[in-house]
Amino acid sequence: MKLDVLALFPEIIIPALQTGILKRIQDIGGLTINVYNLRDWATDRHKSVDDYPYGGGAGMILKPEPLFAAVKTLNTTSDANVVFLTPQGSPLTQSLVEAMSLETHIILICGRYKGIDERVRQQIVTTEISIGDYVLSGGEIAALVLIDAIGRVLPGALGDFESAHEDSFSQDLLDHPHYTRPAVYEGMEVPQVLLSGHHENIKKWRQVEALKRTAQCRPDLLQNLELSDEELNILNTPKNGS
Numbered sequence: 001m002k003l004d005v006l007a008l009f010p011e012i013i014i015p016a017l018q019t020g021i022l023k024r025i026q027d028i029g030g031l032t033i034n035v036y037n038l039r040d041w042a043t044d045r046h047k048s049v050d051d052y053p054y055g056g057g058a059g060m061i062l063k064p065e066p067l068f069a070a071v072k073t074l075n076t077t078s079d080a081n082v083v084f085l086t087p088q089g090s091p092l093t094q095s096l097v098e099a100m101s102l103e104t105h106i107i108l109i110c111g112r113y114k115g116i117d118e119r120v121r122q123q124i125v126t127t128e129i130s131i132g133d134y135v136l137s138g139g140e141i142a143a144l145v146l147i148d149a150i151g152r153v154l155p156g157a158l159g160d161f162e163s164a165h166e167d168s169f170s171q172d173l174l175d176h177p178h179y180t181r182p183a184v185y186e187g188m189e190v191p192q193v194l195l196s197g198h199h200e201n202i203k204k205w206r207q208v209e210a211l212k213r214t215a216q217c218r219p220d221l222l223q224n225l226e227l228s229d230e231e232l233n234i235l236n237t238p239k240n241g242s
């Protein structure tokens with residue numbers, strides 16, 4: 001996959017690409033990321049990328065010329081998904097991340113100031129994505145969130161494919177609790193089943209705990225699921241469901 005990022009502050013993004021899983025996935029060739037400064041496509045001698053809004057009002061607007069020119073340069077085969085990071089976009093979810101991880105070329109446009117010229121949205125943006133219902137000072141951090149989420153599900157990123165497969169949300173549920181040594185810490189014990197070595201029981205315990213945790217922390221997620229009678233029973237048993 002190739003990811004091109006258009007930003008006014010590339011320095012927010014670049015250091016994060018040089019560590020951890022994002023570095024690994026680039027090193028093994030699973031992902032190529034290029035971060036560009038939108039100012040490189042400015043057309044006037046002041047290299048300006050923003051201008052006052054027609055009709056008046058507060059805030060500056062990203063001009064159309066640099067964005068049209070940049071996307072024209074980068075989208076050579078015209079088949080890239082041109083994504084604009086904006087609070088008005090579709091909410092970013094794990095299933096959207098997984099769908100995007102199958103694409104071959106994504107161009108991310110990071111907004112700044114009050115927004116972008118509407119003609120850019122209409123003519124070149126193919127997808128609008130929001131990372132949450134709050135307003136950031138620009139799209140760079142949102143782009144990083146998206147890049148990180150995509151990068152870690154690409155084959156080879158985690159070393160062990162299972163670990164992405166068993167993440168929170170990958171089965172539409174939150175992750176189950178985890179424990180590591182010691183088996184007893186200041187009187188607090190690791191659940192016995194995890195020490196039993198009984199793989200079937202451990203698997204079952206994890207499924208039940210993921211369900212209970214989701215019911216407790218994010219009950220809204222359960223509304224989209226078809227729960228089996230057994231699962232409904234677990235949730236309706238006060239001791240388990242609480």
Ligand code: ADE
Pocket residue numbers: 085086087111129130131132133134135136137138139142
């Ligand atoms: N730019 C500013 N706020 C944003 C948000 N919540 N999501 C994506 N891009 C943004």
